[in-house]
Amino acid sequence: MKSKIIFFYTLLISSIIYSQNKVGTVDSDYVMNLMPEAKIVLKRAKAYGAKLDSSFQIKVQVYKDKVETYQKNEKILGELAKKTSIQELTQLETDIKKYQNNGQQLMQLKQNELMRPLYKKLSDVIAEVAKANGYSQILTITGNEFAYLDPTFDITDLVLAKLGIEKPTDNN
Template sequence: MKFKIILFLIAFSSIVTVAQTKVGTINSDYIINIMPEAKTVVEMTQAYGAKLDSSFNVKLQDYKAKIEDYKAKEKEMGELLKKTTQKELMALDKDIQKYQKNGTALMQLKREELMRPLYKKLSDAITEVAKANGYTQILTTSGNEFAYIDEQFDITKLVITKLGIAIPKQTQE
C-alpha cells in the first residue's frame, strides 16, 4: 500500500511539474535586424571604422614613403645606416600590424557598445511577453539547430508588436 501511494505521488508530481513548464521560441537576430535603431548602429559603426581607417592609412602612407626613400638611397647608404633603417622599417611594419589588429578589436567593442541598448530593449520586451503569456522558458532560434519548433509557441511576432516595430513586407516570416 505504501508503495502504491509513493508511486501515485511521484506520478502526480511529474504531471504537475510538466504542467508548469511552458517553453517558447524567438528569432532574436531577426528582431534586432529590423529594429529602426539597428540602422543607426550600423551607420555609427561605419563612421567609427572610417575614422580608424583614415588614421591607419596615414600610418601606411608614411611607411610606404619611408620604404621608397630607403630603396632610392639604399645604394648610397653605409652598412650601419642600412641596418638602422631596416630596423626602423621592421618596427613600423610591426606597429602597422598591431594597429590593424587593435583596430579590428576596437571595431568589435564599439559595435557591442552600440548594440547593448538594443539587446537590453529586446530582453525587456521578451521578459514582458513571456510573463504575460505564462512562458517559463524562451529559446532563441538564431544560431541553434532545432529539429522541430511548433509555430504556436514562437513569440517573435508578439515581441515585435510589443516593441512597436513594423515587419518589413519582404521579410515577413
C-alpha cells in the same frame, strides 16, 4: 481508504497538469535587424571603421614613403644610417601588422558596445511579453537547431508589436 487514494490520485494529476511549463521561441536576430536603432548602430560602427581605416592608411603611407626614401638614398647612406633605417622600417612594419590585427578586435568591441543597449531593450521586452503571456521559458531560434517546433509558441511577432515595429511583408 478508497476516497483517500482517489483524493491523492486527483491531487497528483492536478499538480502535473498545473506544473507544465509553457515554452516559447523568439528570433532575436530577426527582431534586432528590424529595430530602427540597429541602423543607427550600423552607421556608427561604419564611421568608427572608416576612422580606423583612415588611420591605417596614414600608417601605410608613412611606411611606403620611408621605404621609397630609403631605396633612393641607399647607395649614399653609410652602414650605420642603413642599419638605423632598416630598424626603423622593420619597426614600422611591425606596428602596421599590430594595428591591422588590433583593428578587427577594436571593431568588434565597438560594435558590442553600441549593440549592448539594444540587446538590453530586447531582453526586457522579451521578458515582459513572456510574463504577460504566461511563458516559463523562451528560447532563441537563431543558432539553435530544433527537430520540431510548434510555431504557435513563437513570440517574435508579439515582441515586434511591443517594440512598435511593423513586420515587413514578403513581396516574392
